[in-house]
Structures are given as structure tokens and as C-alpha cells.
Amino acid sequence: MLSRVANSIYWLGRYLERAENYARFIDVNINLSMDLPPDMNEQWEPLVLATGDHELFVKKNLKFDRKNVIHFLTFDSDNLNSIISSITFARENARIIRENLTKETWEKLNELYHFVQKKSTKKEWKAEDLREFFESVKNQVLLLYGLAESTVARTEGWHFRQLGMYLERADKTSRILDVKYHIILPSPTMIGTPLDFLHWTALLKSVTAFNTYRRIYGNIDSSNVVEFLVLNKYFPRSMFFCLVEAEKCLQKITGEGASGYRNSAEKAMGELRSKLEFDDVSDVINSGLHEYLDDMQLKINKISNEIDQNFFQIKHNFVSQINEQ
Amino acid sequence: METVNYQINGNFDEMFNPDGACRQHYNSFLSLVKKTSPKKMSQLQFSANKTQIAMGMTFNVYHDNQGTEKILHLDIVPRIIPNSEWKLLEAGLKQRIHALNLFLQDIYNERKILKDGIVPEDLILKSKDYLEPCIGLTPPKGIWCHITGTDLVRDKNGEYYILEDNLRCPSGVSYMLESREIIKRAYPELFNSMGVMPVSDYPAKLLKMLQFLSNKEKPIVGVLTPGIYNSAYFEHSYLALQMGVELVSGIDLVTKNNKVYMQTTKGLQQIDVLYRRIDDTFMDPMAFNPDSMLGVPGIFEAYKAGNIAFANAPGTGVADDKAVYAYVPRIIKYYLNEEPILNNVPTYLCREEDDRKYVLENIHNLVVKETNAAGGYGMLIGPKADAAEHEKFRNLIRNNPNNYIAQPTLSLSTVPTLTEDGLEGRHVDLRPYILYGEEIEVIPGALTRVALKKGSLVVNSSQGGGSKDTWVLYN
Numbered sequence: 001m002l003s004r005v006a007n008s009i010y011w012l013g014r015y016l017e018r019a020e021n022y023a024r025f026i027d028v029n030i031n032l033s034m035d036l037p038p039d040m041n042e043q044w045e046p047l048v049l050a051t052g053d054h055e056l057f058v059k060k061n062l063k064f065d066r067k068n069v070i071h072f073l074t075f076d077s078d079n080l081n082s083i084i085s086s087i088t089f090a091r092e093n094a095r096i097i098r099e100n101l102t103k104e105t106w107e108k109l110n111e112l113y114h115f116v117q118k119k120s121t122k123k124e125w126k127a128e129d130l131r132e133f134f135e136s137v138k139n140q141v142l143l144l145y146g147l148a149e150s151t152v153a154r155t156e157g158w159h160f161r162q163l164g165m166y167l168e169r170a171d172k173t174s175r176i177l178d179v180k181y182h183i184i185l186p187s188p189t190m191i192g193t194p195l196d197f198l199h200w201t202a203l204l205k206s207v208t209a210f211n212t213y214r215r216i217y218g219n220i221d222s223s224n225v226v227e228f229l230v231l232n233k234y235f236p237r238s239m240f241f242c243l244v245e246a247e248k249c250l251q252k253i254t255g256e257g258a259s260g261y262r263n264s265a266e267k268a269m270g271e272l273r274s275k276l277e278f279d280d281v282s283d284v285i286n287s288g289l290h291e292y293l294d295d296m297q298l299k300i301n302k303i304s305n306e307i308d309q310n311f312f313q314i315k316h317n318f319v320s321q322i323n324e325q
Numbered sequence: 326m327e328t329v330n331y332q333i334n335g336n337f338d339e340m341f342n343p344d345g346a347c348r349q350h351y352n353s354f355l356s357l358v359k360k361t362s363p364k365k366m367s368q369l370q371f372s373a374n375k376t377q378i379a380m381g382m383t384f385n386v387y388h389d390n391q392g393t394e395k396i397l398h399l400d401i402v403p404r405i406i407p408n409s410e411w412k413l414l415e416a417g418l419k420q421r422i423h424a425l426n427l428f429l430q431d432i433y434n435e436r437k438i439l440k441d442g443i444v445p446e447d448l449i450l451k452s453k454d455y456l457e458p459c460i461g462l463t464p465p466k467g468i469w470c471h472i473t474g475t476d477l478v479r480d481k482n483g484e485y486y487i488l489e490d491n492l493r494c495p496s497g498v499s500y501m502l503e504s505r506e507i508i509k510r511a512y513p514e515l516f517n518s519m520g521v522m523p524v525s526d527y528p529a530k531l532l533k534m535l536q537f538l539s540n541k542e543k544p545i546v547g548v549l550t551p552g553i554y555n556s557a558y559f560e561h562s563y564l565a566l567q568m569g570v571e572l573v574s575g576i577d578l579v580t581k582n583n584k585v586y587m588q589t590t591k592g593l594q595q596i597d598v599l600y601r602r603i604d605d606t607f608m609d610p611m612a613f614n615p616d617s618m619l620g621v622p623g624i625f626e627a628y629k630a631g632n633i634a635f636a637n638a639p640g641t642g643v644a645d646d647k648a649v650y651a652y653v654p655r656i657i658k659y660y661l662n663e664e665p666i667l668n669n670v671p672t673y674l675c676r677e678e679d680d681r682k683y684v685l686e687n688i689h690n691l692v693v694k695e696t697n698a699a700g701g702y703g704m705l706i707g708p709k710a711d712a713a714e715h716e717k718f719r720n721l722i723r724n725n726p727n728n729y730i731a732q733p734t735l736s737l738s739t740v741p742t743l744t745e746d747g748l749e750g751r752h753v754d755l756r757p758y759i760l761y762g763e764e765i766e767v768i769p770g771a772l773t774r775v776a777l778k779k780g781s782l783v784v785n786s787s788q789g790g791g792s793k794d795t796w797v798l799y800n
Contacts, residue, residue: 001589001590001591002571002573002577002587002588002589002590003577003588003589003590004574004576004577004588005571006589006590092553095381095553095558095562096553097572098381098562098563098566099562099563099565099566099571099572100566106381107379107380107381110378110379110381111379114378156590160590253590311590312590
């Protein structure tokens with residue numbers, strides 16, 4: 001597969017997953033705000049802090065209110081991570097490699113793009129209940145996943161796309177969890193109160209994990225939620241699950257066989273996966289949840305850079321490669 | 326929907342005779358139209374355009390990532406060609422491509438036709454499209470113009486004329502293919518009963534032709550595109566997808582030891598044939614335009630060494646120069662010893678004294694064209710211009726006669742087209758596609774471009790042109 005094509009497929013996977021997760025992020029807060037007692041203020045800044053878009057938001061000199069934050073994370077094309085940007089980039093990547101996609105995939109993605117574009121220009125979006133819109137974005141992304149699941153051959157391109165998707169999801173799950181860190185409780189004594197409970201519930205719901213969590217753990221408890229979203233072996237949005245799957249993709253791409261690692265991307269991936277495999281929840285809590293998640297995000301970035309170097313940027317050493325042939 | 330008010334206005338209409346009676350090959354279509362309400366027709370038109378957008382059948386007019394992409398409006402009334410007419414077109418196009426290919430091989434090698442004085446030497450050797458690096462070259466299998474999209478028009482009497490030869494990467498074939506799919510959905514029952522020749526095997530034929538250019542048993546083929554910002558990008562990726570080959574751009578390719586490689590995730594893989602959709606002179610900054618960012622340094626050397634084939638071969642542009650065009654009937658006679666089956670539009674060469682005199686005297690009735698400009702640039706439409714413009718072009722011609730040709734204004738034929746006021750005649754041209762591999766094959770279909778503006782003769786997509794599906798009948 002052409003390096004350039006692999007690169008685009010990888011990013012197609014990442015951007016689609018990013019768009020879906022941003023829809024989930026915003027949902028956390030909308031869910032939360034509806035359950036808040038009337039005397040509490042909605043908190044919108046934590047969302048922007050957790051997504052990592054804080055710097056740009058501050059530069060734009062905006063107030064952290066519902067309208068501004070939702071617009072910023074959804075329809076603002078200056079924000080390169082917003083839903084509209086992610087969908088646009090996903091489509092641009094798809095356009096570049098269209099000959100590698102099934103016709104349905106392209107057409108559904110194109111529809112999603114036009115849907116989001118159209119919504120963004122509508123003046124009345126502020127007045128509408130945007131939850132329907134976010135629901136629709138999620139559903140359309142899931143439709144694309146379903147299409148791929150049942151129509152795409154499991155060749156290299158598939159693995160690059162899944163690799164992008166799982167890495168992005170691991171990153172975003174860590175960020176969704178991080179929202180909780182940034183949401184300030186009125187006082188530290190309120191940990192474990194109904195309000196704290198509300199926060200955790202909203203968070204679990206936003207990643208469609210509430211029922212599954214209940215079945216496994218029963219009561220809402222902060223360290224259990226952390227364990228579930230970071231270390232669970234079976235839940236497809238937990239960070240550990242995502243890294244295990246991402247690692248499998250990478251191995252399929254390099255080729256079956258050998259234990260250990262065969263390139264620096266596999267090395268970085270294996271290290272992070274095994275860290276999660278051998279950590280337990282007290283290791284996470286003891287390092288400080290926010291610090292732990294921050295470190296994870298940096299390591300995921302490093303893996304992504306290694307993938308870039310090993311598979312997409314081979315031009316720089318092409319001469320030695322030709323000589324081998 | 327009724328057609329009683331349809332105006333023919335003295336044009337040659339593809340559907341109706343001058344007396345208003347329907348031509349035989351349009352009868353089935355007419356009875357369908359009569360059964361269909363105007364509202365239903367509009368709905369068909371609406372859903373056709375909607376499908377085009379959903380398919381991303383767009384051409385680009387943009388530079389940022391959220392700019393406009395436009396569709397080439399597809400009109401739902403087909404242009405229908407009876408088989409007897411098609412046979413003539415087919416024979417004429419084969420003859421012409423055959424002769425032009427011999428011509429290209431000759432002017433880059435022995436130059437017999439120049440030495441025999443049939444075509445003026447300076448017209449060829451001084452042309453900017455005559456590529457020095459190609460001199461002495463014979464492309465793989467001796468074929469220069471593998472893919473041609475010849476433009477034809479019909480005059481008032483229904484006579485077909487060749488307008489342009491388009492020997493360098495003609496575009497539009499994807500519209501022919503996708504339009505057919507859309508129109509099939511609009512009139513499924515007609516397709517069952519009328520006997521329309523299929524075009525859907527074009528990508529398979531194209532691939533076979535490209536593979537033929539290599540001597541390897543399983544050659545690796547690719548489509549070379551300038552990239553996503555090229556206006557025909559949709560077509561490049563569409564054709565790669567349909568053929569199941571890689572779509573590559575310059576940055577994906579490297580050369581070494583006169584071989585061309587693609588950069589893949591598993592290292593470098595040699596590529597053998599390129600359907601290149603970038604201009605000759607942008608292909609290799611080392612051989613041609615040193616400023617080209619699109620090309621692949623060293624790829625022309627690999628071509629000379631016989632390690633890669635290009636379709637079309639570099640250097641074909643010289644044969645579709647507007648002045649060379651005027652010599653094509655003589656070129657056909659010279660190489661094939663046959664009379665041309667399809668006519669040229671009568672062309673006055675300002676480089677020849679008698680012709681020049683005629684052009685200067687009759688400029689108000691003529692279309693004057695610069696010989697090496699394309700896309701309607703450097704053109705004068707005599708009947709529509711004022712005296713000052715006439716004088717300006719007279720001076721241009723006197724100062725540089727070699728640079729100009731002139732042709733009488735042609736009236737293009739019309740086809741009924743759905744407008745806000747119902748069906749009205751609109752002018753069309755015709756672009757069939759010809760492949761030259763093991764043999765020369767004319768694809769039974771075409772891109773019919775239509776000038777959507779009432780009375781307009783300009784069919785270009787950039788100036789309000791649309792398209793029609795083109796049906797060639799079995800009978």
C-alpha cells in the first residue's frame with residue numbers, strides 16, 4: 001500500500017473517531033447540566049481543558065458559557081479538533097484515497113459532511129436541542145463503522161484505519177475521564193456526595209458505559225469507574241482494550257511472527273500496552289489521576305509519531321531501501 | 326408532458342425533423358415523455374442532480390478545504406444516436422487516430438511528411454508542443470495517442486464535423502460512465518426496450534490497454550494525478566477505483582537506476598505503466614519544466630530506457646495544435662491513401678497568403694483562433710464582436726499570421742433539454758472516447774456537452790455548460 005494512502009487511511013480513522021468522541025464530550029455536560037440542582041452553575045471550562053483546546057479558546061477571548069463552548073467544540077473551523085473540522089479532514093483524507101474506499105463509505109461520509117456543514121450555517125442551531133444533532137453525528141459515524149465492518153477486506157488498509165481509530169479512542173477516553181478532574185466540586189468534602197455521584201454517572205453515560213458498569217460493579221465509586229475506563233479488558237472503550245487492539249493492528253501490518261518488537265512503533269506500543277496490563281487501579285490513583293492520564297496522552301502521541309516515521313515517511317531513507325532490492 | 330410548442334428555430338434538432346415530426350430513434354423516448362407529468366420530470370431531474378452530489382461527482386473550483394465543489398449539471402433528456410450514424414463516426418474516428426499516430430511517429434523520427442512538404446516543417450519543429458527530448462523515440466508498442474476524446478459538432482444539415490482532436494489527456498469520461506448509471510435509474514423500462522449499447526466496460530478496456538503497453542506478464546499500473554486540487558481529480562480517483570489500480574501523485578514516486586518505484590508501507594515497489602493525467606512538461610523537472618513540483622525527477626530517463634510506459638506518450642500535443650488540425654485531411658491521405666471519412670470544419674490558415682486575404686476581408690463572419698491556445702482563450706467570434714475588435718484581430722493576424730487560423734461560425738445541433746419553461750432546444754457537441762491498444766476501439770457512448778443558456782453555443786462547464794447521457798443504439 002502506498003505510504004501516502006496508508007497515512008490518509010490512518011487519519012481518516014482518527015478523525016472519524018475524534019468527531020464521534022467530541023459529540024460524546026459535549027453530551028457529558030449537557031447530561032450533567034440537566035441533573036444539576038437549580039442553585040449550581042454549569043461548568044463549561046472543564047470540557048475545553050480536557051480536550052486540550054484551552055489555549056485557543058482563551059486566545060479567542062470568549063466567555064466559558066454553554067453557547068460559546070458548544071460552538072467552539074462543534075462548529076468552529078478555527079478549532080482544528082472541532083466536529084466540523086474533524087469531519088472535514090476525514091472527508092478530505094477520504095477524497096485523497098477515494099479509490100481505496102467502498103462506494104457506500106464515501107457516499108455516507110459525504111452525506112455526514114454535508115449534514116454538518118448545513119447545520120453549522122443554520123442560525124437557529126442555538127435555539128434547537130443540539131442533543132439530537134450530536135446523536136445524529138454519533139449514529140452516522142457508527143453507520144460508517146458498520147459499513148466498514150461488513151464490507152471492507154481485512155487487508156493493510158483496514159488495519160491502518162482500525163489502528164487510527166483505537167489510538168484516537170484511547171486518547172479520548174482518557175480525556176473524557178479527565179473532564180471529571182477539572183470539574184470543581186463546591187468543596188472537597190463533597191466527594192462521595194450525590195453531586196459527585198451525578199458527575200460520574202454523566203461521564204459513564206457519555207461513553208455508553210453506564211449499564212455495563214452497573215452490571216460489573218454495582219455502585220458508583222470513583223476508583224471503580226477509573227478502573228473500568230482505564231484498565232478493563234473487555235469494554236471496547238477502555239484504554240487498555242483500545243491499546244491491545246491497536247497493537248494487534250500494528251502486528252498485522254508488519255507481518256505475523258516474531259515476539260518482541262520489529263520496529264520503534266511496535267516497541268512504543270508494546271511498552272504502553274504492558275504498562276496498562278500490569279498497573280492496577282491503585283497505581284493510577286497514587287500517581288494522581290490527572291497526571292497519569294496526561295502521561296498516557298503523551299505516550300499515545302509518541303506512538304503516533306513512531307507510526308508516522310516507520311510507515312509514512314520512508315522517502316527519507318529510500319536510497320538504502322532500493323539498494324536492498 | 327407535451328412537446329407541441331417545441332421550437333426548432335432553424336437548427337438541426339437531434340429529436341425532431343424540421344417539420345416537427347419526431348425522428349424514429351427518439352419515438353420510444355417521446356412516448357415516455359408524453360406519459361410523464363411535468364412535475365414528475367422535474368422530480369427526475371432533481372433526484373439526478375442530488376445523486377451527483379451524493380456521489381461526489383464534482384469538479385473543484387476551490388483553494389481552501391471548505392470551498393465550493395460544483396457538479397456538472399446532468400440533463401435528464403438523453404442524446405440518442407442511431408447505429409447507422411454511429412458506424413460512420415466509428416470508422417471516421419478510427420481512421421483519424423490511425424493517421425495521427427503515424428504522423429506523430431514520423432515527425433519525431435524520419436520526418437518524411439515534412440520533407441515531402443505536405444506539412445510545413447516550421448509549423449511542427451517550431452511548435453512549443455514539439456518536445457525535443459522525444460526526438461528519435463518510439464513509445465512502447467509504437468503507440469502515441471492511447472486515449473483520445475475527439476470533439477465533434479453537427480451543422481445545420483446534420484453533417485458531423487471534427488472540431489478538435491484532444492490528444493493530451495482528455496477528461497470527461499467519468500461523467501459518461503456515472504451519468505449512464507444515474508440515467509438508468511431514471512428510465513429503467515426504456516433501457517430494457519430500446520437496446521442501448523453499454524459503456525460500463527470502459528474501465529476494463531482501459532486497464533487492458535494499459536497492461537498491453539508493458540512486456541511484463543503482470544505489469545503494475547497506476548494513474549498519475551496532479552492531486553486533489555486538480556479540477557478533474559474526481560475522474561482520476563474514479564478511474565483508479567474502477568480499474569483497481571493505485572492512484573499515485575508525484576510525491577509517491579521515486580526513480581533509481583532508470584526504474585520507477587512507488588513508496589509503500591513495505592518499502593519500494595516498481596511500477597510499469599502510468600496513465601498520466603498531468604501535462605507532458607510537468608512530468609519531469611529534469612527533462613522539461615524545472616519548476617514543476619508535480620513531476621518525478623528522472624522519470625523521463627526511465628521512459629527512454631523502456632522501463633516505464635506512459636499513456637498518452639509525451640509529445641502528442643503537437644498534433645492537436647489548431648493549425649496542424651487544418652492539415653489532418655492531408656495527413657490522412659498521405660499515410661493511409663484514403664479520403665477522410667469525417668470532415669474537418671473548413672479552416673483558413675493565416676500563414677497561407679490566399680487564406681489570410683480571405684480572413685482579413687471576412688473577419689466579421691469568422692471565428693478567429695490562436696493556434697496554440699485552448700479553452701476559448703485568444704479567440705474572436707466575428708459576428709458578435711464590434712469593429713474595433715475586428716481591427717485589433719486584423720492587426721494581430723498581420724503581425725503574426727502563423728499564430729492564427731479562422732473558421733466559419735457553425736451552428737451546433739440542438740437536443741430538447743429540461744428548463745423551467747419545459748423542454749427547449751439547447752446546443753450540444755459530442756465527445757466520444759477512443760482507446761488505442763492492441764487495436765483501435767471507439768467506445769459506444771460519449772460525453773454530450775450542452776450549452777444550458779438559451780441560444781448559447783458555449784458548452785464549456787466553466788461557462789454554463791452541462792452534460793447529457795449519450796445513447797448509442799444497437800439498431
